[in-house]
Amino acid sequence: MNAPADLTPEARAALLHALAWQIELGADECVGEAPSNRFEEAAPAPKAPPPEPRPGPRPAPVAASRTPAPAPPKAAPPSHDGAEAVTEARALAAAASDLVALKEAMAGFEGCELKQGARKLVFADGNPAARVMFIGEAPGRDEDREGKPFVGRSGQLLDRMLAAIGLDRRSEDPSTAAYIANVLPWRPAGDRDPTTAETLMLWTFLERHIELAAPEIIVALGRSPGAALCDRPIRITRERGRWISPPRVGGRPLIMTLHPAYLLRQPAEKAKVWRDLLMLRAALDGETPVIEE
Secondary structure, three states: OOOOOOOOHHHHHHHHHHHHHHHHHOOOOOOOOOOOOOOOOOOOOOOOOOOOOOOOOOOOOOOOOOOOOOOOOOOOOOOOHHHHHHHHHHHHHHHOOOHHHHHHHHHOOOOOOHHHHOOOOOOEEEOOOOOEEEEEOOOOHHHHHHOOOOOOHHHHHHHHHHHHOOOEOOOOOOOOEOEEEEOOOOOOHHHOOOOHHHHHHHHHHHHHHHHHHOOOEEEEEOHHHHHHHHOOOOOHHHHOOOEEOOHHHOOOOEEEEOOHHHHHHOHHHHHHHHHHHHHHHHHHOOOOOOEOO
């Protein structure tokens, strides 16, 4: 039904507003003058008969014999790029006479694909003259952006853990300082776990790093660095909190504890790490660590 032509602008606006409100409520048809029975279904239209199939071309006869398909190409023999990269890494690490030279050697190393997807080399943070060296797994997003280890949420928790036993990565006094590094200097894409090949390739840099920093004590933060330093698989929840001295660390006392990132997910485990930190504090205060075999 059409609206009267003599409606005032106000009345016309009211009608349009009411129409918009009905449409918003779901009205999608106009009401006619005569009622209609909505229960009556329209008779379905007759279906058209299917078209007659047309004869297609007859298939060609199969030949009695066919030429055999060529065999797929054989896989190329594995290259020795990985072994060459390990050899190059060893040579670069051995030639580094100090930590500055080691950092430059790692920055120039092109044998690891991790470098291609990372923003920055994450070498170390803290005072290299510190008595204790903390070793984590690999840089995360924040570390990759800033070029320093443990600067994200887990790094903030680590700083509080260190402060609880009188250590500070910013301290210039070796007796109260902390030195922090990682097994891998570049961030794995997506923060995935490092592969065995990557750890083996880059281990020689960490080994030289430990030799040049020469800490009295090493702390492995988590399962992955613990396995790398011990050169074997470990169960961090069982092997943390005891002193060991694996050959890879040059006879130095090593204690493993839980990674700060794990503690952020499992805060109830902080009590265990506190006991580990008290063992570290006692060793720094002169108590001889009891090395377990």
